[in-house]
Amino acid sequence: MARIDSHLHVFPPHSEEFPRQVTEAAPAQRDESVEKLLGEMEANGIDQAVLTQTGGAGIEDHAYLQYCFKTYPGRFRGIGLIPEDCNDGPGHMDRLAANGDFIGFRLKRLGGPADPFAPMDVRRFTTYPIWQRAAEKDYVMWLYLRASDVHLAGHLVDAFPQVRVVFNHLCATPAKGKFYWDEKGRPQLESPDFFTTMHTLYRLCCYENVAVHLSGQYACSREPYPYRDLADLHDRLLYSFGSKRLMWASDAPWIYPDPGYGACTRIIEELMPAIRSDQLDDIMGNTAKEFLGFPDLD
Amino acid sequence: MGQTLEEQVRDFRELGLVVIEDAIVGAELERLQQATDYWLEQSKADWLDRIATGDACPLWFDVPDPMEKEEIFIDMLDHPSYIDLLLAVTNEELIMQGPFQVRATPLWPVAYTAWHPDRARSDQIHPKMQIYINDVPEKGGEFAFVPGSHLWCDDTAYRRQRNNTMPGHVRLSGKAGTAILFDNAGLHTAMENETDTPRKSMIIGFSKGRHASYQEQFAGAQKWCRSSRRKQILGLEV
Numbered sequence A: 001m002a003r004i005d006s007h008l009h010v011f012p013p014h015s016e017e018f019p020r021q022v023t024e025a026a027p028a029q030r031d032e033s034v035e036k037l038l039g040e041m042e043a044n045g046i047d048q049a050v051l052t053q054t055g056g057a058g059i060e061d062h063a064y065l066q067y068c069f070k071t072y073p074g075r076f077r078g079i080g081l082i083p084e085d086c087n088d089g090p091g092h093m094d095r096l097a098a099n100g101d102f103i104g105f106r107l108k109r110l111g112g113p114a115d116p117f118a119p120m121d122v123r124r125f126t127t128y129p130i131w132q133r134a135a136e137k138d139y140v141m142w143l144y145l146r147a148s149d150v151h152l153a154g155h156l157v158d159a160f161p162q163v164r165v166v167f168n169h170l171c172a173t174p175a176k177g178k179f180y181w182d183e184k185g186r187p188q189l190e191s192p193d194f195f196t197t198m199h200t201l202y203r204l205c206c207y208e209n210v211a212v213h214l215s216g217q218y219a220c221s222r223e224p225y226p227y228r229d230l231a232d233l234h235d236r237l238l239y240s241f242g243s244k245r246l247m248w249a250s251d252a253p254w255i256y257p258d259p260g261y262g263a264c265t266r267i268i269e270e271l272m273p274a275i276r277s278d279q280l281d282d283i284m285g286n287t288a289k290e291f292l293g294f295p296d297l298d
Numbered sequence B: 001m002g003q004t005l006e007e008q009v010r011d012f013r014e015l016g017l018v019v020i021e022d023a024i025v026g027a028e029l030e031r032l033q034q035a036t037d038y039w040l041e042q043s044k045a046d047w048l049d050r051i052a053t054g055d056a057c058p059l060w061f062d063v064p065d066p067m068e069k070e071e072i073f074i075d076m077l078d079h080p081s082y083i084d085l086l087l088a089v090t091n092e093e094l095i096m097q098g099p100f101q102v103r104a105t106p107l108w109p110v111a112y113t114a115w116h117p118d119r120a121r122s123d124q125i126h127p128k129m130q131i132y133i134n135d136v137p138e139k140g141g142e143f144a145f146v147p148g149s150h151l152w153c154d155d156t157a158y159r160r161q162r163n164n165t166m167p168g169h170v171r172l173s174g175k176a177g178t179a180i181l182f183d184n185a186g187l188h189t190a191m192e193n194e195t196d197t198p199r200k201s202m203i204i205g206f207s208k209g210r211h212a213s214y215q216e217q218f219a220g221a222q223k224w225c226r227s228s229r230r231k232q233i234l235g236l237e238v
Helices: A034-043 A061-073 A089-096 A130-137 A145-160 A194-199 A202-205 A229-243 A261-265 A267-271 A277-292 B004-016 B026-052 B071-075 B083-089 B214-225 B228-235
Strands: A004-008 A048-052 A074-083 A101-106 A140-143 A166-168 A180-181 A185-189 A210-214 A246-250 B019-020 B094-103 B128-133 B141-147 B169-173 B181-182 B188-190 B199-208
Touching: A004 A246, A004 A277, A034 A048, A034 A061, A034 A261, A048 A277, A048 B019, A061 A089, A074 A089, A089 A101, A089 A130, A089 B094, A101 A130, A101 B199, A130 A140, A145 A194, A145 A202, A145 B026, A166 A202, A180 A210, A194 B141, A202 A229, A202 B094, A210 A277, A229 A246, A229 A267, A261 A267, A261 A277, A267 A277, B004 B083, B026 B071, B026 B094, B071 B214, B083 B128, B083 B181, B094 B228, B214 B228
Parallel strands: A004 A048, A048 A074, A074 A101, A101 A140, A140 A166, A166 A210, A210 A246
Antiparallel strands: A180 A185, B019 B181, B094 B199, B128 B181, B128 B199, B141 B169, B141 B188
16 A cells, blocks of 8 residues: 655755745744655655645745655655735646646635625635636645635535545634644644534535545644544544545644654554554555555555 | 324424424514524624634524523513423423524535434433524425434434435425424434525524523523513523
8 A cells, every 4th residue: 555645844944946935933944855754754654745835835936846846756746835916826826737746736715705695606706717727627626724714615615526625634724813833833723613614614525526634633632642632533534534535644844843753654543543454544545645646656 | 274282292202393384473573583684784793703713603603692682582482382382292391401593504505514413312302493584495404304213313423424315304494483393312404505595593402301500691581581481491490
Protein backbone atom coordinates (compact mmCIF):
# COMPACT_ATOMS: atom_id res chain seq x y z
CA MET A 1 0.00 0.00 0.00
CA ALA A 2 0.95 3.64 -0.42
CA ARG A 3 1.39 5.76 2.69
CA ILE A 4 0.58 9.34 1.86
CA ASP A 5 0.54 12.46 3.99
CA SER A 6 -2.35 14.30 2.38
CA HIS A 7 -1.79 17.84 3.66
CA LEU A 8 1.26 19.70 4.92
CA HIS A 9 3.39 22.76 4.24
CA VAL A 10 7.03 23.32 3.36
CA PHE A 11 8.78 26.64 2.95
CA PRO A 12 12.40 27.86 2.83
CA PRO A 13 13.85 31.10 4.19
CA HIS A 14 12.59 34.09 2.24
CA SER A 15 14.88 34.77 -0.76
CA GLU A 16 14.84 36.17 -4.27
CA GLU A 17 14.74 32.66 -5.65
CA PHE A 18 11.91 31.61 -3.34
CA PRO A 19 9.97 34.70 -2.32
CA ARG A 20 7.25 34.29 0.28
CA GLN A 21 5.20 36.29 2.72
CA VAL A 22 6.89 36.86 6.04
CA THR A 23 4.63 36.40 9.04
CA GLU A 24 4.95 35.91 12.77
CA ALA A 25 4.50 32.18 12.29
CA ALA A 26 6.87 32.08 9.35
CA PRO A 27 9.58 34.71 9.89
CA ALA A 28 12.01 35.39 7.05
CA GLN A 29 14.70 33.00 8.25
CA ARG A 30 12.43 30.10 9.20
CA ASP A 31 13.41 27.06 7.17
CA GLU A 32 10.92 24.22 6.86
CA SER A 33 12.57 22.62 3.89
CA VAL A 34 11.34 19.73 1.84
CA GLU A 35 14.53 17.86 2.75
CA LYS A 36 13.61 18.11 6.44
CA LEU A 37 10.17 16.78 5.58
CA LEU A 38 11.61 13.91 3.52
CA GLY A 39 13.76 12.94 6.50
CA GLU A 40 10.67 12.73 8.70
CA MET A 41 8.73 10.86 6.03
CA GLU A 42 11.50 8.32 5.54
CA ALA A 43 11.91 7.77 9.27
CA ASN A 44 8.20 7.05 9.58
CA GLY A 45 7.48 5.09 6.43
CA ILE A 46 5.55 7.79 4.56
CA ASP A 47 6.08 7.62 0.80
CA GLN A 48 4.35 10.61 -0.73
CA ALA A 49 2.68 13.85 0.29
CA VAL A 50 0.45 16.73 -0.71
CA LEU A 51 2.28 20.04 -0.42
CA THR A 52 -0.18 22.82 0.29
CA GLN A 53 0.98 26.32 -0.55
CA THR A 54 1.49 28.79 2.28
CA GLY A 55 3.25 32.13 2.25
CA GLY A 56 1.45 33.90 -0.56
CA ALA A 57 -0.97 33.26 -3.39
CA GLY A 58 0.85 34.93 -6.29
CA ILE A 59 2.33 32.77 -9.04
CA GLU A 60 5.87 33.70 -7.90
CA ASP A 61 5.06 32.66 -4.32
CA HIS A 62 4.62 29.07 -5.52
CA ALA A 63 8.22 28.83 -6.75
CA TYR A 64 9.41 26.68 -3.88
CA LEU A 65 6.72 24.05 -4.40
CA GLN A 66 7.58 24.00 -8.12
CA TYR A 67 11.17 23.33 -7.06
CA CYS A 68 10.03 20.46 -4.86
CA PHE A 69 8.05 18.84 -7.67
CA LYS A 70 10.95 19.15 -10.09
CA THR A 71 13.59 17.91 -7.66
CA TYR A 72 11.61 14.95 -6.33
CA PRO A 73 9.40 13.75 -9.19
CA GLY A 74 6.49 11.51 -8.24
CA ARG A 75 6.77 12.18 -4.53
CA PHE A 76 4.45 15.15 -4.27
CA ARG A 77 1.24 16.66 -5.49
CA GLY A 78 0.46 20.33 -4.90
CA ILE A 79 -2.42 22.48 -3.77
CA GLY A 80 -2.14 26.10 -4.82
CA LEU A 81 -3.64 29.35 -3.62
CA ILE A 82 -5.59 31.95 -5.55
CA PRO A 83 -5.27 35.65 -4.62
CA GLU A 84 -8.56 36.94 -3.21
CA ASP A 85 -8.32 40.01 -5.45
CA CYS A 86 -7.41 38.01 -8.55
CA ASN A 87 -9.55 39.08 -11.50
CA ASP A 88 -8.69 35.96 -13.50
CA GLY A 89 -8.95 33.03 -11.11
CA PRO A 90 -9.29 30.41 -13.86
CA GLY A 91 -6.23 31.76 -15.69
CA HIS A 92 -4.24 31.73 -12.46
CA MET A 93 -5.27 28.14 -11.83
CA ASP A 94 -4.30 27.02 -15.32
CA ARG A 95 -0.90 28.70 -15.14
CA LEU A 96 -0.06 26.98 -11.88
CA ALA A 97 -1.40 23.61 -12.97
CA ALA A 98 0.20 23.65 -16.40
CA ASN A 99 2.71 20.89 -15.72
CA GLY A 100 0.31 18.69 -13.74
CA ASP A 101 1.92 18.91 -10.33
CA PHE A 102 -0.64 21.28 -8.84
CA ILE A 103 -3.84 19.28 -8.75
CA GLY A 104 -6.10 21.63 -6.84
CA PHE A 105 -6.64 24.90 -5.02
CA ARG A 106 -7.35 25.85 -1.45
CA LEU A 107 -10.20 28.19 -0.59
CA LYS A 108 -11.15 29.71 2.73
CA ARG A 109 -14.04 31.82 1.48
CA LEU A 110 -16.67 31.07 -1.13
CA GLY A 111 -17.93 34.56 -1.91
CA GLY A 112 -21.67 34.13 -1.44
CA PRO A 113 -24.31 35.79 0.73
CA ALA A 114 -23.57 35.80 4.46
CA ASP A 115 -27.28 35.41 5.20
CA PRO A 116 -28.32 31.75 4.78
CA PHE A 117 -31.88 32.92 4.00
CA ALA A 118 -30.75 35.04 1.04
CA PRO A 119 -31.39 33.71 -2.47
CA MET A 120 -28.55 31.32 -3.31
CA ASP A 121 -27.65 31.57 -6.97
CA VAL A 122 -24.19 29.99 -7.10
CA ARG A 123 -23.50 31.70 -10.42
CA ARG A 124 -23.34 34.94 -8.45
CA PHE A 125 -20.82 33.64 -5.93
CA THR A 126 -17.43 35.28 -6.52
CA THR A 127 -15.74 31.85 -6.56
CA TYR A 128 -18.13 30.45 -9.18
CA PRO A 129 -15.59 30.84 -12.04
CA ILE A 130 -13.05 28.95 -9.93
CA TRP A 131 -15.45 26.06 -9.40
CA GLN A 132 -16.41 26.11 -13.03
CA ARG A 133 -12.77 25.84 -14.07
CA ALA A 134 -12.23 23.06 -11.52
CA ALA A 135 -15.09 21.18 -13.16
CA GLU A 136 -13.62 21.72 -16.63
CA LYS A 137 -10.05 20.78 -15.72
CA ASP A 138 -10.68 18.27 -12.93
CA TYR A 139 -8.98 20.34 -10.26
CA VAL A 140 -9.60 19.49 -6.61
CA MET A 141 -11.20 22.05 -4.29
CA TRP A 142 -9.37 22.07 -0.95
CA LEU A 143 -11.63 23.74 1.59
CA TYR A 144 -10.72 25.23 4.94
CA LEU A 145 -13.78 27.40 5.33
CA ARG A 146 -14.46 30.19 7.74
CA ALA A 147 -17.49 29.55 9.93
CA SER A 148 -19.37 32.31 8.12
CA ASP A 149 -19.05 30.45 4.79
CA VAL A 150 -20.12 26.96 5.83
CA HIS A 151 -23.68 27.28 4.53
CA LEU A 152 -22.38 28.19 1.08
CA ALA A 153 -20.47 24.93 0.67
CA GLY A 154 -23.56 22.77 0.28
CA HIS A 155 -24.85 24.83 -2.62
CA LEU A 156 -21.54 24.60 -4.51
CA VAL A 157 -21.02 20.90 -3.82
CA ASP A 158 -24.53 20.26 -5.09
CA ALA A 159 -23.98 22.40 -8.19
CA PHE A 160 -20.67 20.71 -9.06
CA PRO A 161 -21.02 16.98 -8.41
CA GLN A 162 -18.10 16.33 -10.76
CA VAL A 163 -15.62 18.39 -8.69
CA ARG A 164 -13.62 16.54 -6.09
CA VAL A 165 -13.81 18.34 -2.75
CA VAL A 166 -11.59 17.77 0.28
CA PHE A 167 -12.55 19.41 3.57
CA ASN A 168 -9.43 20.03 5.64
CA HIS A 169 -8.85 19.24 9.30
CA LEU A 170 -11.93 17.24 10.35
CA CYS A 171 -14.14 19.86 8.63
CA ALA A 172 -13.20 22.33 11.35
CA THR A 173 -14.11 25.91 10.47
CA PRO A 174 -12.16 28.77 12.05
CA ALA A 175 -14.51 31.30 13.60
CA LYS A 176 -14.16 35.06 13.98
CA GLY A 177 -12.05 35.90 17.01
CA LYS A 178 -11.35 32.26 17.83
CA PHE A 179 -8.22 31.53 15.83
CA TYR A 180 -4.80 32.12 17.34
CA TRP A 181 -1.21 30.84 17.35
CA ASP A 182 -0.01 29.16 20.52
CA GLU A 183 3.36 29.45 22.23
CA LYS A 184 4.65 26.50 20.19
CA GLY A 185 3.90 28.30 16.94
CA ARG A 186 0.87 26.15 16.15
CA PRO A 187 -2.48 27.40 14.87
CA GLN A 188 -5.27 26.82 17.37
CA LEU A 189 -9.04 26.85 17.03
CA GLU A 190 -10.82 27.92 20.19
CA SER A 191 -13.93 25.85 20.90
CA PRO A 192 -14.49 24.40 17.44
CA ASP A 193 -18.19 23.64 17.17
CA PHE A 194 -18.42 20.09 15.85
CA PHE A 195 -22.13 19.92 16.71
CA THR A 196 -22.73 22.52 14.02
CA THR A 197 -20.31 20.71 11.72
CA MET A 198 -22.28 17.50 12.17
CA HIS A 199 -25.40 19.26 10.88
CA THR A 200 -23.66 21.06 8.04
CA LEU A 201 -20.50 19.75 6.41
CA TYR A 202 -20.86 16.16 7.64
CA ARG A 203 -24.29 16.13 5.96
CA LEU A 204 -22.40 16.37 2.67
CA CYS A 205 -21.24 12.76 3.09
CA CYS A 206 -24.07 11.79 0.74
CA TYR A 207 -22.05 13.31 -2.13
CA GLU A 208 -19.53 10.80 -3.43
CA ASN A 209 -17.17 13.55 -4.55
CA VAL A 210 -16.58 14.82 -1.00
CA ALA A 211 -13.71 13.64 1.20
CA VAL A 212 -12.35 14.76 4.57
CA HIS A 213 -8.91 15.10 6.14
CA LEU A 214 -8.27 13.40 9.46
CA SER A 215 -5.79 16.03 10.57
CA GLY A 216 -5.41 19.14 12.67
CA GLN A 217 -6.28 17.35 15.89
CA TYR A 218 -3.63 19.37 17.73
CA ALA A 219 -5.51 22.57 16.85
CA CYS A 220 -9.00 21.36 17.81
CA SER A 221 -8.41 19.28 20.93
CA ARG A 222 -8.42 20.50 24.49
CA GLU A 223 -6.25 17.55 25.56
CA PRO A 224 -2.62 16.58 24.95
CA TYR A 225 -1.67 13.97 22.35
CA PRO A 226 -3.31 11.64 21.35
CA TYR A 227 -6.27 14.01 21.74
CA ARG A 228 -8.76 11.42 22.94
CA ASP A 229 -11.54 13.98 23.25
CA LEU A 230 -11.72 13.74 19.45
CA ALA A 231 -12.04 9.95 19.27
CA ASP A 232 -15.85 10.00 18.92
CA LEU A 233 -15.55 12.55 16.16
CA HIS A 234 -13.22 10.25 14.21
CA ASP A 235 -15.64 7.36 14.63
CA ARG A 236 -18.48 9.56 13.40
CA LEU A 237 -16.49 10.58 10.34
CA LEU A 238 -15.66 6.96 9.57
CA TYR A 239 -19.32 6.02 9.90
CA SER A 240 -20.46 8.94 7.74
CA PHE A 241 -17.86 9.06 4.98
CA GLY A 242 -16.30 5.59 5.12
CA SER A 243 -12.57 4.98 4.87
CA LYS A 244 -12.54 5.44 1.09
CA ARG A 245 -13.22 9.15 1.60
CA LEU A 246 -11.01 9.84 4.62
CA MET A 247 -7.35 10.82 4.39
CA TRP A 248 -4.76 11.15 7.11
CA ALA A 249 -2.53 14.23 7.11
CA SER A 250 0.15 15.60 9.43
CA ASP A 251 -0.21 19.36 8.81
CA ALA A 252 3.58 19.71 9.16
CA PRO A 253 5.51 21.80 9.97
CA TRP A 254 3.19 23.10 12.70
CA ILE A 255 3.25 19.72 14.47
CA TYR A 256 7.05 19.29 14.57
CA PRO A 257 7.40 20.70 18.13
CA ASP A 258 4.31 18.93 19.50
CA PRO A 259 3.38 16.09 19.07
CA GLY A 260 6.08 15.48 16.42
CA TYR A 261 5.83 13.93 12.97
CA GLY A 262 6.21 10.33 14.16
CA ALA A 263 3.40 10.67 16.70
CA CYS A 264 1.18 12.14 14.01
CA THR A 265 1.68 9.08 11.83
CA ARG A 266 0.27 6.91 14.65
CA ILE A 267 -2.69 9.09 15.57
CA ILE A 268 -5.32 7.14 13.64
CA GLU A 269 -4.48 3.91 15.47
CA GLU A 270 -4.50 5.82 18.75
CA LEU A 271 -7.89 7.40 18.19
CA MET A 272 -9.53 4.53 16.33
CA PRO A 273 -8.20 1.36 17.99
CA ALA A 274 -11.03 -0.78 16.61
CA ILE A 275 -10.44 0.19 13.00
CA ARG A 276 -9.97 -2.66 10.50
CA SER A 277 -6.59 -2.95 8.81
CA ASP A 278 -8.05 -2.30 5.35
CA GLN A 279 -9.73 0.86 6.62
CA LEU A 280 -6.48 1.99 8.19
CA ASP A 281 -4.69 1.38 4.90
CA ASP A 282 -7.28 3.51 3.12
CA ILE A 283 -6.94 6.40 5.55
CA MET A 284 -3.14 6.26 5.64
CA GLY A 285 -2.72 6.41 1.90
CA ASN A 286 -4.93 4.38 -0.39
CA THR A 287 -7.73 6.95 -0.38
CA ALA A 288 -5.34 9.80 -1.17
CA LYS A 289 -3.72 7.75 -3.94
CA GLU A 290 -7.07 6.99 -5.53
CA PHE A 291 -8.90 10.26 -4.84
CA LEU A 292 -5.98 12.56 -5.71
CA GLY A 293 -4.31 10.46 -8.39
CA PHE A 294 -0.86 9.86 -6.98
CA PRO A 295 1.47 7.94 -9.30
CA ASP A 296 2.98 4.58 -8.42
CA LEU A 297 6.50 4.84 -7.03
CA ASP A 298 9.18 2.53 -8.31
CA MET B 1 -63.61 14.29 11.05
CA GLY B 2 -60.75 14.22 13.53
CA GLN B 3 -59.78 11.35 15.78
CA THR B 4 -61.22 10.81 19.20
CA LEU B 5 -58.93 11.22 22.17
CA GLU B 6 -58.87 7.45 22.64
CA GLU B 7 -57.76 6.96 19.05
CA GLN B 8 -55.06 9.59 19.43
CA VAL B 9 -53.73 7.96 22.60
CA ARG B 10 -53.73 4.57 20.89
CA ASP B 11 -51.81 5.94 17.90
CA PHE B 12 -49.28 7.67 20.13
CA ARG B 13 -48.59 4.44 22.00
CA GLU B 14 -48.57 2.11 18.99
CA LEU B 15 -47.23 4.32 16.21
CA GLY B 16 -45.47 6.97 18.27
CA LEU B 17 -47.18 9.60 16.17
CA VAL B 18 -50.35 11.69 16.14
CA VAL B 19 -51.19 14.43 13.62
CA ILE B 20 -53.64 17.14 14.66
CA GLU B 21 -54.74 19.15 11.67
CA ASP B 22 -56.00 22.70 12.18
CA ALA B 23 -54.73 22.72 15.74
CA ILE B 24 -54.06 26.44 15.44
CA VAL B 25 -56.33 28.44 13.15
CA GLY B 26 -57.67 31.87 12.32
CA ALA B 27 -56.59 34.94 14.25
CA GLU B 28 -54.51 32.86 16.64
CA LEU B 29 -52.50 31.39 13.78
CA GLU B 30 -52.00 34.86 12.34
CA ARG B 31 -50.69 36.10 15.68
CA LEU B 32 -48.29 33.16 15.82
CA GLN B 33 -47.06 33.86 12.29
CA GLN B 34 -46.67 37.58 12.87
CA ALA B 35 -44.84 37.09 16.15
CA THR B 36 -42.50 34.58 14.52
CA ASP B 37 -41.69 36.82 11.59
CA TYR B 38 -41.20 39.84 13.82
CA TRP B 39 -38.80 38.15 16.20
CA LEU B 40 -36.87 36.40 13.46
CA GLU B 41 -36.30 39.77 11.84
CA GLN B 42 -35.37 41.41 15.13
CA SER B 43 -32.86 38.67 15.92
CA LYS B 44 -31.31 38.24 12.46
CA ALA B 45 -28.25 40.49 12.83
CA ASP B 46 -27.24 38.87 16.10
CA TRP B 47 -27.70 35.39 14.60
CA LEU B 48 -25.44 36.24 11.64
CA ASP B 49 -22.78 37.48 14.06
CA ARG B 50 -23.04 34.26 16.04
CA ILE B 51 -22.61 32.21 12.87
CA ALA B 52 -19.38 34.07 12.14
CA THR B 53 -18.09 33.47 15.66
CA GLY B 54 -19.01 29.80 15.47
CA ASP B 55 -21.71 30.10 18.12
CA ALA B 56 -24.72 29.37 15.91
CA CYS B 57 -25.50 26.93 13.13
CA PRO B 58 -26.33 28.51 9.77
CA LEU B 59 -28.89 25.84 8.96
CA TRP B 60 -31.41 26.70 11.62
CA PHE B 61 -32.41 29.98 13.17
CA ASP B 62 -34.15 29.94 16.54
CA VAL B 63 -35.78 33.00 18.05
CA PRO B 64 -33.72 33.58 21.20
CA ASP B 65 -35.62 33.07 24.48
CA PRO B 66 -39.04 32.84 22.83
CA MET B 67 -40.84 32.31 26.15
CA GLU B 68 -39.96 35.83 27.14
CA LYS B 69 -40.91 37.35 23.81
CA GLU B 70 -44.63 36.81 23.18
CA GLU B 71 -47.56 35.24 24.97
CA ILE B 72 -48.62 33.48 21.78
CA PHE B 73 -45.52 31.31 21.96
CA ILE B 74 -46.32 30.22 25.51
CA ASP B 75 -49.89 29.55 24.46
CA MET B 76 -48.57 26.70 22.31
CA LEU B 77 -47.41 24.89 25.44
CA ASP B 78 -50.87 23.78 26.53
CA HIS B 79 -53.15 24.62 23.65
CA PRO B 80 -56.75 23.37 23.95
CA SER B 81 -56.34 21.49 20.66
CA TYR B 82 -53.95 18.99 22.20
CA ILE B 83 -53.58 19.52 25.94
CA ASP B 84 -55.94 16.62 26.71
CA LEU B 85 -53.82 14.35 24.53
CA LEU B 86 -50.61 15.48 26.25
CA LEU B 87 -52.14 14.88 29.67
CA ALA B 88 -53.50 11.50 28.64
CA VAL B 89 -50.22 10.10 27.32
CA THR B 90 -48.39 11.33 30.44
CA ASN B 91 -51.03 10.20 32.92
CA GLU B 92 -51.63 13.79 33.97
CA GLU B 93 -47.94 14.26 34.85
CA LEU B 94 -46.99 16.61 32.05
CA ILE B 95 -43.87 18.74 32.29
CA MET B 96 -41.85 20.59 29.74
CA GLN B 97 -38.43 19.07 29.35
CA GLY B 98 -36.29 19.74 26.33
CA PRO B 99 -36.48 22.30 23.59
CA PHE B 100 -38.87 25.21 23.31
CA GLN B 101 -37.95 26.50 19.89
CA VAL B 102 -39.38 28.87 17.35
CA ARG B 103 -37.34 27.81 14.36
CA ALA B 104 -36.83 28.73 10.73
CA THR B 105 -34.65 26.55 8.50
CA PRO B 106 -32.98 28.04 5.41
CA LEU B 107 -32.97 26.22 2.10
CA TRP B 108 -30.06 23.84 1.65
CA PRO B 109 -29.49 21.00 -0.81
CA VAL B 110 -29.47 18.45 2.02
CA ALA B 111 -31.87 18.33 4.97
CA TYR B 112 -30.36 20.03 8.00
CA THR B 113 -30.62 16.92 10.10
CA ALA B 114 -30.42 13.18 9.59
CA TRP B 115 -32.67 10.39 10.81
CA HIS B 116 -32.22 9.99 14.54
CA PRO B 117 -34.02 9.36 17.80
CA ASP B 118 -33.47 11.97 20.49
CA ARG B 119 -32.72 9.34 23.13
CA ALA B 120 -32.36 5.67 23.79
CA ARG B 121 -35.58 3.67 24.11
CA SER B 122 -36.86 3.33 27.69
CA ASP B 123 -40.02 3.18 29.78
CA GLN B 124 -39.92 6.95 30.09
CA ILE B 125 -42.34 8.88 27.89
CA HIS B 126 -41.03 11.96 26.12
CA PRO B 127 -43.64 13.41 23.78
CA LYS B 128 -42.39 16.07 21.42
CA MET B 129 -44.53 18.52 19.51
CA GLN B 130 -43.88 20.10 16.15
CA ILE B 131 -46.25 22.89 15.08
CA TYR B 132 -46.07 24.21 11.53
CA ILE B 133 -46.14 27.99 11.46
CA ASN B 134 -46.26 28.18 7.68
CA ASP B 135 -47.63 25.75 5.10
CA VAL B 136 -45.18 22.86 4.71
CA PRO B 137 -45.82 21.01 1.46
CA GLU B 138 -44.33 17.73 0.35
CA LYS B 139 -40.58 18.19 -0.35
CA GLY B 140 -40.82 21.37 1.68
CA GLY B 141 -38.65 20.30 4.62
CA GLU B 142 -41.54 18.45 6.18
CA PHE B 143 -41.22 16.45 9.38
CA ALA B 144 -40.95 12.70 8.83
CA PHE B 145 -41.20 9.74 11.16
CA VAL B 146 -40.89 5.96 11.09
CA PRO B 147 -44.12 4.77 12.73
CA GLY B 148 -43.54 2.24 15.48
CA SER B 149 -39.80 2.88 15.63
CA HIS B 150 -40.10 4.16 19.21
CA LEU B 151 -40.79 0.51 20.14
CA TRP B 152 -37.72 -1.05 18.52
CA CYS B 153 -35.06 1.57 17.76
CA ASP B 154 -32.08 1.10 20.06
CA ASP B 155 -29.38 2.83 18.04
CA THR B 156 -29.15 6.53 18.81
CA ALA B 157 -26.73 7.36 15.98
CA TYR B 158 -27.52 9.94 13.33
CA ARG B 159 -28.04 8.01 10.08
CA ARG B 160 -25.70 8.79 7.21
CA GLN B 161 -28.12 7.81 4.45
CA ARG B 162 -30.11 10.20 2.32
CA ASN B 163 -33.28 10.94 4.25
CA ASN B 164 -35.56 9.74 1.47
CA THR B 165 -34.07 6.22 1.62
CA MET B 166 -35.29 5.34 5.14
CA PRO B 167 -37.56 2.28 4.94
CA GLY B 168 -41.07 2.69 6.27
CA HIS B 169 -41.03 6.40 6.85
CA VAL B 170 -43.99 8.72 6.45
CA ARG B 171 -43.67 12.35 5.39
CA LEU B 172 -45.94 14.75 7.18
CA SER B 173 -46.64 17.71 4.98
CA GLY B 174 -49.31 19.98 6.38
CA LYS B 175 -50.97 23.34 6.46
CA ALA B 176 -49.88 26.07 8.81
CA GLY B 177 -51.32 25.32 12.22
CA THR B 178 -50.85 21.55 11.96
CA ALA B 179 -49.50 20.04 15.18
CA ILE B 180 -47.58 16.76 15.20
CA LEU B 181 -47.03 14.89 18.44
CA PHE B 182 -44.43 12.12 18.40
CA ASP B 183 -42.46 9.95 20.78
CA ASN B 184 -38.90 11.24 20.57
CA ALA B 185 -37.45 7.74 20.99
CA GLY B 186 -38.66 7.10 17.45
CA LEU B 187 -36.70 7.79 14.29
CA HIS B 188 -37.51 11.24 12.96
CA THR B 189 -36.02 13.93 10.79
CA ALA B 190 -36.74 16.87 8.52
CA MET B 191 -36.87 16.06 4.82
CA GLU B 192 -35.11 17.97 2.06
CA ASN B 193 -36.71 21.27 1.16
CA GLU B 194 -36.90 21.61 -2.62
CA THR B 195 -39.31 24.55 -2.55
CA ASP B 196 -38.33 28.19 -2.35
CA THR B 197 -39.86 28.69 1.10
CA PRO B 198 -38.02 28.05 4.38
CA ARG B 199 -39.91 25.98 6.93
CA LYS B 200 -40.99 27.71 10.13
CA SER B 201 -42.17 25.71 13.08
CA MET B 202 -42.28 25.45 16.84
CA ILE B 203 -40.68 22.46 18.54
CA ILE B 204 -41.53 21.71 22.16
CA GLY B 205 -40.21 18.85 24.27
CA PHE B 206 -42.26 17.28 27.08
CA SER B 207 -41.85 14.51 29.57
CA LYS B 208 -43.88 12.52 32.07
CA GLY B 209 -42.92 13.43 35.58
CA ARG B 210 -42.77 16.23 38.08
CA HIS B 211 -40.33 19.08 38.39
CA ALA B 212 -38.37 18.53 41.59
CA SER B 213 -37.62 22.20 42.06
CA TYR B 214 -38.47 25.66 40.79
CA GLN B 215 -37.25 26.02 37.18
CA GLU B 216 -35.49 29.35 37.20
CA GLN B 217 -34.71 29.16 33.48
CA PHE B 218 -38.42 29.54 32.69
CA ALA B 219 -39.02 32.45 35.05
CA GLY B 220 -39.30 34.82 32.10
CA ALA B 221 -42.58 33.14 31.20
CA GLN B 222 -44.09 33.73 34.63
CA LYS B 223 -46.02 36.78 33.47
CA TRP B 224 -47.96 34.67 30.99
CA CYS B 225 -48.66 31.74 33.27
CA ARG B 226 -52.29 32.42 34.07
CA SER B 227 -53.15 28.89 35.17
CA SER B 228 -51.75 26.63 37.81
CA ARG B 229 -51.41 23.87 35.23
CA ARG B 230 -49.17 25.96 32.99
CA LYS B 231 -46.98 26.84 35.96
CA GLN B 232 -46.69 23.16 36.84
CA ILE B 233 -45.73 22.24 33.27
CA LEU B 234 -42.93 24.78 33.39
CA GLY B 235 -41.89 24.08 36.96
CA LEU B 236 -42.82 27.54 38.17
CA GLU B 237 -45.11 25.99 40.74
CA VAL B 238 -43.87 22.80 42.42
